[in-house]
Amino acid sequence: MLTKRIIPCLDIKNGRTVKGTNFVNLRDAGDAVELARIYAKEGADELVFLDITATVEGRKTLLELVNKVAHTINIPFTVGGGISSVADVSALLNAGADKISINSSAVRNPELISELAQEFGSQCIVVAIDTRYVDGKHTVHTHGGRKPTDLETISWAKEVEDRGAGELLLTSMDTDGTKDGFALELTAAISSNAGIPVIASGGAGNMEHFYDVFTTGKADAGLAASIFHFKEIPIPDLKLYLKERDISIRL
Template identity: 55%
Template sequence: MLTKRIIPCLDVKNGKVVKGINFKGLRDVGYPPEMAANYEMQGADEITFLDITASLETRQTMLDIVSETAGKLFVPLTVGGGIRSVDDMRDALNAGADKVSVNSAAVKNPQIVSECAESFGRQCVVVAIDGKRVDDHWEVFTHGGTRSTGIDAVEWAKKVEDLGAGEILLTSMDTDGVKNGYDIPLTAAVADEVNIPVIASGGCGCKEHIYDVFSQTGASAALAASIFHYNECTVGEVKEYLRDRGIVVR
């Protein structure tokens, strides 16, 4: 049967992996190609890169790092951050990415999702959704969680599926960076409504949180950063923990 995926996420700024506490005090934690190769050795099922600066000046730096990382990896690599057009997506794929994630650009121009899916196949189009609870529902936020859109996150997830997204990377703005666990209600709500894989993201502080999101929601994969970056546990330890509790992993 299909196994649940564990995806270490590397937030990349100016060619370095960084980790911040509540988006402040960013600190370098390593060099992307080395960290990615190390995670593959630990048993990571995929690697995700997010360019958190994503300015035009750093774009080539990012593509160079993608190429160098892809040259060391034999597991899939997803690249996101600042993807604004089909050409941006092509550049990332040509640099060695297997999948590319779009976020703000898809909200601004939903057609980019279908154009990318038609050009490259839906299996390489990931739509990243940042959701935040507002009153009795979740709203989509863009631009790194700074801009409210008024769009319902669950409805948006269904729409991008119709447009041709192959996968949804779902981050909760409420739990991200807090390390108190994934947003179970949001993840469950989206995974129940769509028929494409959902990657849960935001809030992982320990391996128990990964168990919780797999046992309580329909998420296909869990993304985590700091627990791996700070050697709180290895991918292998997470998998052993999950396996012991009946979650099927590679």
């Protein structure tokens, strides 16, 4: 049976992981390669690296980091942040990333999704969607969740799939950093409407939240950062907890 995936997310700046609350107030949570190695060993099903470095120098550091990670872990990993062209993707895949994730650049230029899917195959193209509930409407945001767009989240998710994305990474800005649980209703609405897997992100604070997102939220994978980085929830404990509650989990 296909299992639900537990995915730690590592926000990267200059080769180190950082994570804040609601995407501001960054804190240093450690060496990225070392964290990746620990997570893979502890049973993480996949890793996501989101690069928040904007400088050219920082991008070079990222490629070096990706290559080190590829030589260290034996599970799939996705790299996102600042990707806006076929050349960017090609460089990351060559460095050893298994998948890439795009966000703002897909909103700016939806054709990019189709181009990347055509060039590299849908299986390695993840589209990240940051969403916030504004004036009675789930609204897609870009630039780390700071800039609202005109896009309604559920219809954007459908367009992204139609254009060839292989997976959706849905982050609710309303729940992100709150530790009050994932945005279950929205995740369920998108996941039951989607033919491709949905990774839910934002709001995980305890183990029950993962149970909820896999059942009520109908998510295929659950992603979190700080609760893993600061060892609030050890991955082996989380996976055992879910397995005992009849969630299909790889132990």
